[in-house]
Amino acid sequence: MKTLKVALLGAGNVGSQVARILLEDTEVLAARTGARLELVGIAVRNVDATREYAAPRELxxxxxxxxxxxADIVIELMGGLEPARTLILESIEHGATVVTGNKALLAVDGPALYEKADQAGVQLSYEAAVAGAIPILRPxxxxxxxxKITRVMGIVNGTTNFILDAMDSTGAEFSDALAEATRLGYAEADPTADIEGHDAAAKGAILASLAFHTRYALEDVHCEGITGVTATDIAAAKDAxxxxxxxxxxxxxDGGVSVRVHPTLLPREHPLGAVRGAFNAVFVEAESAGELMFYGRGAGGSPTASAVMxxxxxxxxxxxxxxxxRTDSTIEVLPVLPIDAVSTRYYIHLDAADQPGVLSKISALFAENGVSIESMRQTVHREHGENEGPGSAELRIVTHRAGEAALAATVKAINGLDVINSVTSVLRVEGV
Structure with a gap:
């Protein structure tokens, strides 16, 4: 039986589990591949470090x-841009097949790496770069x-989903939910990449590249995080x-592809609306297949090692x-469109003066900018009592589908009204 030499770069949580599988399941892997997979070495910074799984020291x-x-196959699980980029290019130059889970590198330099792999006639695979154990890239x-895929919409970051789910189920503020995610190990000591949406944006670029046969990078993704989402937003959404x-x-x-990451309102009955905790899910819409959903654990050593293997x-x-x-098929060149090209529904939360004529002024501005209101709910807050003194009105507006530019102009105009205390939040609505 043929023997294939496997080099593993990185021995963190995922790398350790990959090493374990390669060493413990040799016979099973040989039966499935038709070759013996020999782990010839594991590249690490410190050979004496304590690891979740300890391979023989000489490796x-x-x-x-x-x-x-x-090596015949190089598995890159180091993360980061360097030295991962240099080592992947070196592997490709020497004719090795490369398997990576490095979504940050692929989002920044993916197009260049795919091109190098194509030129060398080697395979570059990266199922583990998006949604952990969920098999989404190969499907x-x-x-x-x-x-023909028309849309991909996914929860691809477990940390932010845990935080938003905790806020939804307990009424906690963002900071408290983040602290709990950190305590349980879902959030890193520096959670910026997760809560600012950068991790999800990197995965969005990969999904868009495969779905639309055009190579997109992180810079093509419009990105907004969840740090501005409040318990009030969560409660108002829940109430609606x-x-x-x-x-x-x-x-x-029309004219291209929109790739974006942002907090979004979904109907609670939507399949993605039911994704709880740190789980991930990807919802795909295609012309013939219709709607498909892929669901599972989006992170962790063993689940991600499953995708790598x-x-x-x-x-x-x-x-x-x-x-x-074979890497990806880039048979099209579809330009990335700015966020202003997007048309969707919106949720706007306003705090206004409780006095006659306020609603008519707000409605007039929506009409002037070509944005149609689907529903409006008003809650009045009195300073001294039910029938005493001035008060304020909390307005929750959901629009029909409208363009991003028209909505932005509407919000700017409303903010300029003297009867508006504040525009508390503006969120996009999907799935309806």
Whole structure:
């Protein structure tokens, strides 16, 4: 039986589990691939560090460059941009198949890496880069290859979903929910990449590239995080039958593709609205297949290692049977569209003076800017009592579908009214 040499870069939570599978399941993997997968080395910063799974000590090395030069398959799980980028390019130059879970690198330099792999005739696989254990990239590239995807909408960051779900179920403020996520290990010590939407944006760029056969990078993604979402927003959405989720959305529009990440109101009965805790889910819409949803654990050592090993087995089979490497299919060149090209529904939360004529002034501004109101709910707050003194009115407005530019102009005009105390929040609405 043929032997394929496997080099592993990184021995963190995911890397340790990949090493365990390669060493403990050798016979099973050989039966599935038609070759023996020999783990020839694990590149780490410190060979003496304590790890979740301890491979034989002689496998650990700090010389990653030498390791990749002698490998048939290189598994990159180091994360970050460098030295991961250099080592992947070095692997490709020496004819090795590369499997990576590095969404940050792919979002920044993916197009260049795909091009290098194509030129070298080797395979670059990255199922683990999006949504952990959920098999989503291969279904898009293989199962739906004969269909036309029109939209991909997903919860692809478990940390933010845990935070928003905790706020929804307990009424907690953002800071308290973040503290709980940190205590339980869902949030990193520095959660910026998660809560500001950068992690989800990196995954959105990858999903858009595969769904629409055009290479997109992180800079093409409009990105908004969840730090501005308040307990009041959550409660108001809940009262109106919605739940707030951080969504990565890639959709084909007239003239190009919109790729964006932002907090979004979803009907509670929408399949994505029911995704709880730190789980991930991706909702795909295609012309012939219709609506499909993929759901599962989006992070963690073992779940992500499962996705990595799926790529490894697929790559090993190709190396045994022969044939060129395959990365993505870039048969189209669809320009990325600015957020102003998007048309969706909106939720606007206002605090206004409780006096005659306020609603008519607000409604007039919506009409002037071509934005149609679907529903409006008003709650009056008195300073001294039910029938005493001045008060304020809390207005919750949901619009019909409108353009981003028209909505922005409407909000700006409303903010200029002397009867408006504040525009508390503006959120997009999807799934209706």
């Amino acid at each position: 650990y090395t700090t010389d990653a460059s030498t390791l990749v030069r002698g 898009i590239t293989d199962s739906l290859a004969g269909d 039958g919605y739940v707030i989720k951080l969504l990565a959305i890639a959709e084909k529009l 799926g790529d490894v087995v697929s790559a090993a089979r190709r190396l045994v049977l022969g044939g060129p490497g």
